[in-house]
Amino acid sequence: MEFEESWSQRIMRxxxxxxxxxxxxxxxxxxxxxxNAAQFKQLLVSALQELFGEVGAALPFDVLTxxxxxxxxxxxxxxxxxxxxxxxxxxxxxxxxxxxAFRVIQVSPFLLAxxxxxxxxxxx
Amino acid sequence: MVRFKHRYLLCxxxxxxxxxxxxxxxxxxxxLIRDTIARVHGTFGAAACSIGFAGTIRTCQKxxxxxxxxxxxxxxxxxxxxxxxEAIQKSVAKSCLLEESSEEEGASDSGGEEAAEAMAS
Numbered sequence: 001m002e003f004e005e006s007w008s009q010r011i012m013r014x015x016x017x018x019x020x021x022x023x024x025x026x027x028x029x030x031x032x033x034x035x036n037a038a039q040f041k042q043l044l045v046s047a048l049q050e051l052f053g054e055v056g057a058a059l060p061f062d063v064l065t066x067x068x069x070x071x072x073x074x075x076x077x078x079x080x081x082x083x084x085x086x087x088x089x090x091x092x093x094x095x096x097x098x099x100x101a102f103r104v105i106q107v108s109p110f111l112l113a114x115x116x117x118x119x120x121x122x123x124x
Numbered sequence: 125m126v127r128f129k130h131r132y133l134l135c136x137x138x139x140x141x142x143x144x145x146x147x148x149x150x151x152x153x154x155x156l157i158r159d160t161i162a163r164v165h166g167t168f169g170a171a172a173c174s175i176g177f178a179g180t181i182r183t184c185q186k187x188x189x190x191x192x193x194x195x196x197x198x199x200x201x202x203x204x205x206x207x208x209x210e211a212i213q214k215s216v217a218k219s220c221l222l223e224e225s226s227e228e229e230g231a232s233d234s235g236g237e238e239a240a241e242a243m244a245s
Contacts, residue, residue, distance in 0.1 A: 053166030 017109040020082040021064075023117075024089065026071040029099040037066045040073060044085075047092040052084055061085055064111075072105075074114060134184050193219050 026040070035043065041063050049057035061077040077085045089102040106117050137153075139145070162170040196219070200212045 049166065051166045052168050053162065053164045055164055056166055056168075 017079075019076050019078055020107060020109055021111045021114055022075045022077070022086070022104060023106040023114050024073055024075060025103045025105055026073075027101050027103055028071075028095075033095075033098055033100075034068060035071070035095075036068060037063060040066055040071075043092070043095055044075075044088070047088040048084065051088045051091050056084055056088065059084055074111075076111075079109075132184055132187075134187060189219070 026035075026043075044061070044063070045057050048059055052059070059077070059081040061075055061081065064074045064076050066073045075085070086104065086107075089104065092100070092102060094100060106114055106119075108114055137145075137148070158170065158173070161173050165172070193216070196212055196216050200209065200216065203209050203212060
């Protein structure tokens, strides 16, 4: 028997990213509630202010993309504020009296990783 | 092992209105500080400072009493006017009486001995 020689390669990054990227989706209990991009960002800022006060509300983060129809967004936050932002999203319960919840679909230090999500693959 | 360490901050309250010092109470100050922490650091900050907060104020107060007593003794040694001297001696004697009554509760202090030496000189 002959064994074919095979080799594998592992690549290690020395300088990791300064940011974390999150793909999130806002779900309302009732259908038909819409937010534009500015209202969406304001909602996130108020969630941070609720849990972490004025200091938390000043945390710099960006809404890179936002789809008004599906209420999905990609957020970017610096590594030091990542835990604060995610915990604020977790604790957010309502918007203007309507019950809602954030679903965090994917998180990565690299934006390119958010382009593919193996969890969304469907087996035929 | 990571331990919880205590930090004490001794602060001076500065205000435009001199009368507010008379009306400011312990509980009012604690409430004000808690509200400010809740505003600046949110729910997380308010929860983080709620444990053992009242105890730290008492410790700061004790330190402040000792510090002011030592300052009075220094003033006593430096003052030249006889009337001032008597007034300061009265204040020091009063603070020593208060200190003795708090010693019975169990607080240890060496301020009383220093005061007695200064008064004799």
